[in-house]
Amino acid sequence: KAGVTQTPRYLIKTRGQQVTLSCSPISGHRSVSWYQQTPGQGLQFLFEYFSETQRNKGNFPGRFSGRQFSNSRSEMNVSTLELGDSALYLCASSLEGNGEKLFFGSGTQLSVL
Amino acid sequence: GDSVTQMEGPVTLSEEAFLTINCTYTATGYPSLFWYVQYPGEGLQLLLKATKADDKGSNKGFEATYRKETTSFHLEKGSVQVSDSAVYFCALSDYNFNKFYFGSGTKLNVKP
Numbered sequence: 661k662a663g664v665t666q667t668p669r670y671l672i673k674t675r676g677q678q679v680t681l682s683c684s685p686i687s688g689h690r691s692v693s694w695y696q697q698t699p700g701q702g703l704q705f706l707f708e709y710f711s712e713t714q715r716n717k718g719n720f721p722g723r724f725s726g727r728q729f730s731n732s733r734s735e736m737n738v739s740t741l742e743l744g745d746s747a748l749y750l751c752a753s754s755l756e757g758n759g760e761k762l763f764f765g766s767g768t769q770l771s772v773l
Numbered sequence: 774g775d776s777v778t779q780m781e782g783p784v785t786l787s788e789e790a791f792l793t794i795n796c797t798y799t800a801t802g803y804p805s806l807f808w809y810v811q812y813p814g815e816g817l818q819l820l821l822k823a824t825k826a827d828d829k830g831s832n833k834g835f836e837a838t839y840r841k842e843t844t845s846f847h848l849e850k851g852s853v854q855v856s857d858s859a860v861y862f863c864a865l866s867d868y869n870f871n872k873f874y875f876g877s878g879t880k881l882n883v884k885p
Binding site: 702705716750758760761763765766 | 804814815871874
């Protein structure tokens with residue numbers, strides 16, 4: 661069974677640009693969550709989708725958005741990039757999204773110059 | 774709100790030494806508790822979990838016991854190996870909201 665797949669693996673953008681990250685969950689998993697990982701802040705919860713609906717949202721500005729498609733694949737979008745958005749963005753999927761264990765992808769490393 | 778606090782690293786040990794990484798939590802309900810491990814260049818992998826008070830999670834020689842009275846979930850291993858070098862994250866989950874709270878991570882370096 662394939663694991664959680666995130667693309668691209670690395671991204672370099674400049675301030676003001678926008679970016680879209682993609683995540684394919686494990687087959688059959690309906691919940692997809694996104695986390696931002698930085699050396700200083702650790703893992704910060706961005707949002708969670710279940711059956712194409714956003715169920716939970718963390719404390720991030722509206723520049724961060726996401727969506728989930730009918731096949732459970734998810735995308736995350738960041739508009740008007742800032743230097744502070746440089747981070748590893750991790751996607752995680754779970755079967756039913758009821759607090760059971762998460763399966764993480766390897767992440768997308770975003771650098772904003 | 775819910776939160777997790779874990780000891781800061783890095784922790785440097787010699788091979789076969791005893792490991793303890795402290796983790797305490799704050800939660801309003803009855804969360805499940807987890808330890809995840811992250812190897813260089815990879816995402817997080819579940820190491821072990823416990824879903825209720827006094828449960829002990831164990832895997833690959835690592836153990837942690839869910840202590841409700843002290844709100845703790847300390848990670849232990851009797852004899853570490855070089856291959857255990859990684860970053861370890863303590864986490865809790867809210868059943869109702871499928872929202873996970875992670876500690877800041879503790880880097881473990883094991884020297885031969």
